[in-house]
Amino acid sequence: MTQILGHNYIGGQRSAEGSVIVKSVDASTGETLVHDFHQATLGEVDRAARAAASAYPAFRALSAERRAEFLEAIADELDALGDEFVAIVCRETALPAGRIQGERGRTSGQMRLFAKVLRRGDFYGARIDQALPDRAPLPRPDLRQYRIGLGPVAVFGASNFPLAFSTAGGDTASALAAGCPVVFKAHSGHMATAEWVADALIRAAERTGMPAGVFNMIYGSGVGEALVKHPAIQAVGFTGSLQGGRALCDMAAARPQPIPVFAEMSSINPVIVLPQALAARSATIARELAASVVQGCGQFCTNPGLVIGVRSAAFSAFIEQLAGQINEQSAQTMLNAGTLRSYVKGLDKLLAHKGIEHVAGTAQQGNQAQPQLFKADVSLLLEGDEVLQEEVFGPTTVVIEVADQAQLSAAIHGLHGQLTATLIGEMADFEQFSELTPLLEQKVGRILLNGYPTGVEVCDSMVHGGPYPATSDARGTSVGTLAIDRFLRPVCFQNYPDSLLPDALKNANPLGIQRLIDGQISDRTLG
Amino acid sequence: MTQILGHNYIGGQRSAEGSVIVKSVDASTGETLVHDFHQATLGEVDRAARAAASAYPAFRALSAERRAEFLEAIADELDALGDEFVAIVCRETALPAGRIQGERGRTSGQMRLFAKVLRRGDFYGARIDQALPDRAPLPRPDLRQYRIGLGPVAVFGASNFPLAFSTAGGDTASALAAGCPVVFKAHSGHMATAEWVADALIRAAERTGMPAGVFNMIYGSGVGEALVKHPAIQAVGFTGSLQGGRALCDMAAARPQPIPVFAEMSSINPVIVLPQALAARSATIARELAASVVQGCGQFCTNPGLVIGVRSAAFSAFIEQLAGQINEQSAQTMLNAGTLRSYVKGLDKLLAHKGIEHVAGTAQQGNQAQPQLFKADVSLLLEGDEVLQEEVFGPTTVVIEVADQAQLSAAIHGLHGQLTATLIGEMADFEQFSELTPLLEQKVGRILLNGYPTGVEVCDSMVHGGPYPATSDARGTSVGTLAIDRFLRPVCFQNYPDSLLPDALKNANPLGIQRLIDGQISDRTLG
Incomplete structure (x- = not known):
């Protein structure tokens, strides 16, 4: 049983420094719910982004197996949220209980699917070109490439999927899978729901020994701009209106360091x-x-x-x-x-x-x-x-x-x-x-x-994306396992001794993953 | 032997509508070269972008094998550029002949490497999730994903690599490999060089039956802005200064439809x-x-x-x-x-x-x-x-x-x-x-x-990219085969009969490529 505190989640602690109170509403009756949610102050937004940045080196250094265990723990915690939780989601969204139960399963299933991706290891994009010391006119050094998380990701959830596209939804799941800590801006349409889910997520993080700050959540309106402009934030995930998404894109593009925004916005299908x-x-x-x-x-x-x-x-x-x-x-x-x-x-x-x-x-x-x-x-x-x-x-x-x-x-x-x-x-x-x-x-x-577009399967082959204005970047998807690619970037190691390489690139292939070795895809080990 | 006309390359034709003449210079003596280059008019920029857009449906529909043959034909044409060509490059850049000969080999080698990538087929990112008609509570439809080229790409070459990062350089090679027609803005530092290379490219396009407009080139200063803002252009590749690259990023982000810019800019290594x-x-x-x-x-x-x-x-x-x-x-x-x-x-x-x-x-x-x-x-x-x-x-x-x-x-x-x-x-x-x-x-x-950063190997594992301001998007590389990813986006087919699917996704795997099938990487065929 969760007690709604309405405090922001920053670096594993709760924080309520601000005096602006925001309220949640019963979507069917219009009645204001009792809980007080404390809008994050600019200082709290800053601390949340810094907490994510502090967690990043430790979190990204964890093995994919450890991150998979974290995602599975989140899934278990989500599945364990019971009738009281479903009732509050229904109250905040006017969606029927059956739909919310289904969406809860979809949200935990999505976490487990990303755990599979982490164990499969193709997300590393591991590539090896072995040294050619005798090549003329110049020898080729040993070169190896894998992918790492971009850094802290800001996520803005959607009103219409209070679970699957929200606090622990697809953007959060794919960012965490990539090794990116998350700062989540709770949607004002379902803040009590967000608190239940954030608590579940934090329990999973503590239970699996994740660094404090791996997941942070802030409440309030008008806090998104400070978040997107924060120098620690390295990418943004968003689901919502064209106007809102485009505003975030414009802010991100105007930063001293521009960052990618993956906004899923407007489509008439x-x-x-x-x-x-x-x-x-x-x-x-x-x-x-x-x-x-x-x-x-x-x-x-x-x-x-x-x-x-x-x-x-x-x-x-x-x-x-x-x-x-x-x-x-x-x-x-x-x-x-x-x-x-x-x-x-x-x-x-x-x-x-x-x-x-x-x-x-x-x-x-x-x-x-x-x-x-x-x-x-x-x-x-x-x-x-x-x-x-x-x-x-x-x-x-x-x-x-x-x-x-x-x-x-x-x-x-x-x-x-x-x-x-x-x-x-x-x-x-x-x-x-x-x-x-x-x-x-x-x-x-x-x-x-011969189907209908409503109903988006969460799987490897799904693309929930498309050219502007459906999304801000047609190269991404916000549903399905390819979503992890948005938050990864390649790094190359030249002339590194085997012992200093990340496991994904070691000769012995200790992770047992498929790699592109001298132009051929293989799970073989090397000399 | 190439005659320098100094006309823009638009849709397989030459065009010189403008009256502004730009001149190339002997880099060692400062002497102005004889050739007149006609700066593209706004109308010509528009026609070049439209020519690329017209070529796109036919070009992207070609098999990867046909595109590979095109890239190999370009490589052969580049290799055949002889002493007269090397002399003009040296004259425009003050780089020594040995360096230019080496760079010519690197540039043709890069084309051939992308031909290999096209035949290997991993660039498709082919994924298949077979239907689960008996799944409860809901059946899963058949879902398949591959990647297609984004559309016409604008490329801005670098002064310092008149061949390898220029007209037929890495950005052009990776865009063409992805199935994206190119509009290239010739660098004012080596326009005669650019014309020789563009002629080689056009000969290769004609010899291999590519659609007119698969490659276009415009001369002049101040024409880049109109090109980046043109609605037909879907991505930008750039190598140059931080100031220049950032200006293109800002323009691209402010378009009615924002587009990705891959700018390689400033690094102190x-x-x-x-x-x-x-x-x-x-x-x-x-x-x-x-x-x-x-x-x-x-x-x-x-x-x-x-x-x-x-x-x-x-x-x-x-x-x-x-x-x-x-x-x-x-x-x-x-x-x-x-x-x-x-x-x-x-x-x-x-x-x-x-x-x-x-x-x-x-x-x-x-x-x-x-x-x-x-x-x-x-x-x-x-x-x-x-x-x-x-x-x-x-x-x-x-x-x-x-x-x-x-x-x-x-x-x-x-x-x-x-x-x-x-x-x-x-x-x-x-x-x-x-x-x-x-x-x-x-x-x-x-x-x-224990090496030195100068010398960038062209191979699968290379990353010539990095966080801002080294590049505008750390998720890309402008050298090595991963560069093709910048110009591809995923498309998903749901419930498609086998006969209507692209070859990369057909049950029989006619291309013989590796695919992610129901969560496992395999080159197997399906029922």
Whole structure:
């Protein structure tokens, strides 16, 4: 049982130097919760970043096995958080208990998956070029490369995944796996949740003998800027709005030492419904697509915000079916009042646009979000109108009819970068529209066939990333094991005697890992 | 035999729309060469970027084998550039013919090494998680990931390596290998050289059937800004000054769509001389170190600009030996008049600083660079004085005496990010000073034992990178095969039928590459 103190977590201690109190809110009733959270002072932000920097040399020097044990201990602590915890998360987010239980499992599973990555050892990127003392005209020295953590990482969690993309979420897991201590900025939407999770994380750190300062957490609004600008911070992970993410990118780029920011921001996740699929299973697609649009009250980064099809009687019928489905969906409570306000604002923009018509959905009113369906003219995409490109976070989607196959490609060309794109089709469609896959590859991080983008599997092959503005750096992913790459950098050793090399690069290959040796991938040992 | 036209290279054509003429100069005599180079107009910059964008879909869709053949054809064309070419490079750079012949071999070798990488296939980063249809509570879809080129890359070459870090240098080679068309901004210091190399590259592109626009080159000053800001450009490679590199970073970060910049900028490459090494071979170290300082007139990114040792009679004697060696070195001609002006300015700053004394070297005068040795007080490092952190590009170095082992660590803590650090020592030194390797790992991209940082091997394990300000992104390298990673991003396919997947991800593994399949690295085929 956790007692909510509301103090910041700095270097293994709790700290409440500030007098500004922030409060958490019951997302369903709007009632203010009893707990007082102490907004971090600038001094506390500084101490948190320094604590992470102090922990860095010891933490990164730990074996991958030790870090794996730490991640597994976090996973066990998360799994042990019981009904009282689930109840507080539900209260702060209005998400149902089943969803939170599932997300808890996903969050601990993610920690265990990174433990596997650490033991597998490919994250080291170990490379060895043995000396060629007799090479002419010049001998080649022995050169070996592996990767180390960048240093302390600042993480900003998301409102919509209070566990999986938050305190002990994917950014924290991948940073810790890489050997980077973390300073986490607790999301104001679920501070009690954050405290429970931080306590679990600190218990795991103490139990596995991690250095104090390996994980730090600060409360409050307006503390993020000081954190991102702190010289000790070497990278930033963020999930949230385009405006918020871009602001962090701009701050990070303007530092005396610029640092990388991995911000996952805005995506409308187009779903392209192809003709043969409509002929075969129009009603099913309408039902499944509507379910994906309203799942979790549409509060997913991968929520399908755009549906594109080629004009035809079948596509018109499909729009009617989809409208019928949307009309049948119930209103749902959003994560917080601010999210609902943004949703209302987003709907108003769509309603006010003369190129967009409202097709289905009960007029928005009250304290819950009403699912909506709109239809927009294709010219909005072709001419680059920003209204369609902006994610409306919530249970709504916009249908677009294109004239023909050529205009479909042109419309896709008009899209900004996305996390996902989905093709719904039969094999005959994919043969006829074979230009779509290479085109979409240039626009998105993940392409799905005959599925729905909501639901992001945590695995080696997942890409939860994509070209701007879906993320700030298309080379990263914030879900899946490749996420660790964002926080690693290579270091080369030249002419080092074996005894002084890190284990990953020693001749005897004591870690038993795959390495690129003289141009060949192998787990062999050397002379 | 190449005729110098001085026209820009755009989409496989030559273009000279502008009326601004820029001229190349004989680096030894200051004489203006006859050729007229037409500075690209804004319209031409736009067309060059668009030509690269037009080439991108076709170029990235080519098999890795086809791209490898292109790189090998470039290598052959470079090797075939004969004495007339070497003479013009020497004329534009004042570098000796032997050096240019060697650099030509390095540049073609680099192209061939990337061809090997393309055939090896690890650059794909292929990952497969097979479907788990029976998993509870939810089945897992089939998920597969590989990497594709980011899109058109703008490359800015270096003055000091007119071949290996220029038109067909490492940035161009790694971008082309990644499937990214290139727009190269010719360096104003060697435009005739650039034209010879661009012609070779275009011949190779035509001979191997590459799309027009796979390589473009523009002349002139002030054209870089328009290039970096062009919406078609998706990444930037740069080698040069801190000021120039940072300006490009700032421009790229301020774009509507920010893009990554890989700028290799400023490094003073500390050499730490340890006590037992001094006892064993002081005179040899002094001789070898002086040779490294003046090699190529000190015009290397990895030139040793700082020498650190622990105060002792032996270290004092070593400084005298080093002074003697520096006094024996001859003046040399620099790459161009601007480089010499910068060198003189850098020396004047050191001479004017009251914490720095001049130890050896003929007073700087005339048209050549005089090798110099300075000694600085350790407080300059401990207190973060910027004068020592700024690279003085040329044949000069600064010695620092630290009081003891603890102060040595403190001094290293005071350093900014570096490309390299070097330890000169005996085994007993490395045991006594075992804290140095982990400390230096946090500061540099490459650590050398008992070698000298000048001379950068092109191989899989090389890291020519490091924390800011050595580079703008410590996660990259601009030399060695890992350089390709900078220009790749992952894409995930969910639930794709085998026939629609790229070859790298097909069940039958037609490319015969290593892949991460269900968490295990293997070259096996799948059901």
